[in-house]
Amino acid sequence: MSFHEKSSWIMALSLLVSSALYFFIMVSMSGTEDLAAPNLPVLIVFTIVLTVLATVGHIIIAALKPSEAIDTVDEREQQFFAKAKSIASNVLAIGIFISLFLFIFSTSGNLLFYMVLGSLIVSQLTEEIMKIVFYRKALY
Amino acid sequence: MAAKQLPVANNVKELRESNSEMTQTELGEAVGVTRQTVAAIEQRRYAPSLETAFRIARVFNVGIEQVFEWDETFE
Numbered sequence: 001m002s003f004h005e006k007s008s009w010i011m012a013l014s015l016l017v018s019s020a021l022y023f024f025i026m027v028s029m030s031g032t033e034d035l036a037a038p039n040l041p042v043l044i045v046f047t048i049v050l051t052v053l054a055t056v057g058h059i060i061i062a063a064l065k066p067s068e069a070i071d072t073v074d075e076r077e078q079q080f081f082a083k084a085k086s087i088a089s090n091v092l093a094i095g096i097f098i099s100l101f102l103f104i105f106s107t108s109g110n111l112l113f114y115m116v117l118g119s120l121i122v123s124q125l126t127e128e129i130m131k132i133v134f135y136r137k138a139l140y
Numbered sequence: 141m142a143a144k145q146l147p148v149a150n151n152v153k154e155l156r157e158s159n160s161e162m163t164q165t166e167l168g169e170a171v172g173v174t175r176q177t178v179a180a181i182e183q184r185r186y187a188p189s190l191e192t193a194f195r196i197a198r199v200f201n202v203g204i205e206q207v208f209e210w211d212e213t214f215e
Contacts, residue, residue, distance in 0.1 A: 002174055002176050071174060074173040074174050075173065075177070075188070075189050075192060076173065076174075076176075076177040076180060076188075135176075
């Protein structure tokens with residue numbers, strides 16, 4: 001497994017753990033009928049947890065095999081990345097479209113915020129997962 | 141699930157083995173790709189760019205047609 005594939009695993013897992021934590025906190029802060037308003041301190045905690053997990057993960061994989069850590073992205077990996085980014089962009093566009101569509105009917109600004117944030121997270125997660133899929137079974 | 145093979149066949153593995161048992165990592169470093177990409181080329185799961193194909197041929201001091209060829213039996 002190349003360094004960049006390990007990196008994608010770390011990013012995907014870090015994103016999954018930190019966003020699960022974020023949404024768990026926000027759901028527990030919400031009432032039975034109303035969504036809790038976006039909370040800046042919780043968002044900052046989410047960002048810090050994500051950054052720490054990703055940084056520690058990358059330090060560990062770099063320390064385990066330092067020779068691979070300096071590998072540049074080669075032509076095959078560039079194709080994986082471009083294809084993964086393209087799919088993730090489509091996921092983000094669909095997520096934003098659904099968010100705006102729901103906003104028309106609910107007019108809840110809180111819901112719009114969470115839907116857009118969720119779309120960003122799902123899009124980023126899709127990009128990392130697609131990279132792993134392409135690494136596992138090659139592109140084309 | 142086995143990955144689909146591409147129509148461009150190659151002799152990279154044979155050339156590598158006949159050149160002092162060169163490893164995939166060594167060939168990758170010589171042409172600027174990862175070991176995984178060399179493995180993918182050998183298994184016909186990835187067709188390299190024209191530049192990389194020429195670089196591989198130059199490493200073995202042969203013409204590009206001696207490294208890569210179209211598989212006429214490919215469907």
